Amino acid sequence: MAAAITILPPLHERPIKNTVVLFDVDETLTPARRAVSPEMLQLLSALRQKVAIGYVGGSDFSKQQEQLGSSSIPVTSLFDFCFAENGLTAYRLGVPLAAHSFIKWIGEEEYKKLVRFVLHYVADLEIPIKRGTFLEFKNGMVNISPIGRNASIQERKDFNKFDLEHGIRPKFIEALRKEFPHLSLTYSIGGEISFDVFPTGWDKTYCLNHLANEKNLPNGVDYTTIHFFGDKTMKGGNDYEIYSDPRTIGHSVKGPADTMAQIRETFGL
Ligand code: M1P
Numbered sequence: 555m556a557a558a559i560t561i562l563p564p565l566h567e568r569p570i571k572n573t574v575v576l577f578d579v580d581e582t583l584t585p586a587r588r589a590v591s592p593e594m595l596q597l598l599s600a601l602r603q604k605v606a607i608g609y610v611g612g613s614d615f616s617k618q619q620e621q622l623g624s625s626s627i628p629v630t631s632l633f634d635f636c637f638a639e640n641g642l643t644a645y646r647l648g649v650p651l652a653a654h655s656f657i658k659w660i661g662e663e664e665y666k667k668l669v670r671f672v673l674h675y676v677a678d679l680e681i682p683i684k685r686g687t688f689l690e691f692k693n694g695m696v697n698i699s700p701i702g703r704n705a706s707i708q709e710r711k712d713f714n715k716f717d718l719e720h721g722i723r724p725k726f727i728e729a730l731r732k733e734f735p736h737l738s739l740t741y742s743i744g745g746e747i748s749f750d751v752f753p754t755g756w757d758k759t760y761c762l763n764h765l766a767n768e769k770n771l772p773n774g775v776d777y778t779t780i781h782f783f784g785d786k787t788m789k790g791g792n793d794y795e796i797y798s799d800p801r802t803i804g805h806s807v808k809g810p811a812d813t814m815a816q817i818r819e820t821f822g823l
Pocket of ligand 1: 580747749750792
């Protein structure tokens with residue numbers, strides 16, 4: 555694909571100076587959990603000629619590789635900055651940056667209590683169907699799903715509708731807040747069937763620390779203009795913090811087609 559072979563100006567020579575454009579993944583660059591379109595990749599490639607670009611997603615890196623890259627194209631070749639798990643796993647021009655870990659932060663004992671509570675809660679939960687993998691352990695967070703992460707695409711859609719009507723996830727989060735008031739945890743609904751749990755502050759604004767560090771590198775760029783495009787920009791959504799952060803210019807989108815329209819309008823492409 556053109557995006558992988560295009561010759562790019564180095565970061566400090568991109569025509570629109572001191573500017574980086576960040577994107578959420580699911581429902582911003584791609585349909586939820588699905589692959590990016592060739593048209594979106596082409597547009598991003600054109601945008602990258604003008605500014606630095608990156609994505610910041612709640613999912614882990616392997617899912618973003620599946621959705622944005624392909625078997626022959628590493629996702630790290632398509633973006634200047636890849637921020638998986640909100641930037642807890644990060645790549646700059648294909649090179650990994652320092653990572654933090656949820657388990658080190660929370661400790662084994664508290665983690666076991668959390669797992670015990672979650673699995674008991676799911677066991678007692680009355681919902682139409684359950685599948686498998688109710689808790690996924692990631693580097694920078696855990697992801698909890700009442701239906702289970704093995705749900706099919708249709709099962710995801712059905713659960714999402716049921717959840718909107720019955721508040722399964724908000725009630726689950728409330729129970730966790732009550733049970734673990736001493737832990738400084740944030741609960742964030744970013745997708746269709748689950749919510750992420752991570753230390754407060756490790757939301758998507760975490761990736762801005764990596765960008766702030768850029769100016770200290772040789773030929774480093776001081777990113778004074780940071781655009782962010784995301785769909786879950788309402789309070790409680792996992793794009794809310796970075797969208798409303800004073801360091802960013804937030805753009806709320808209604809899906810990949812809207813993202814493309816807004817990119818074209820904002821950057822004259
Ligand atoms: O990228 C948004 C979310 O995508 C997935 O959520 P779900 O499976 O509920 O649609 C997960 O990878 C989640 O961690 C992530 O925040």
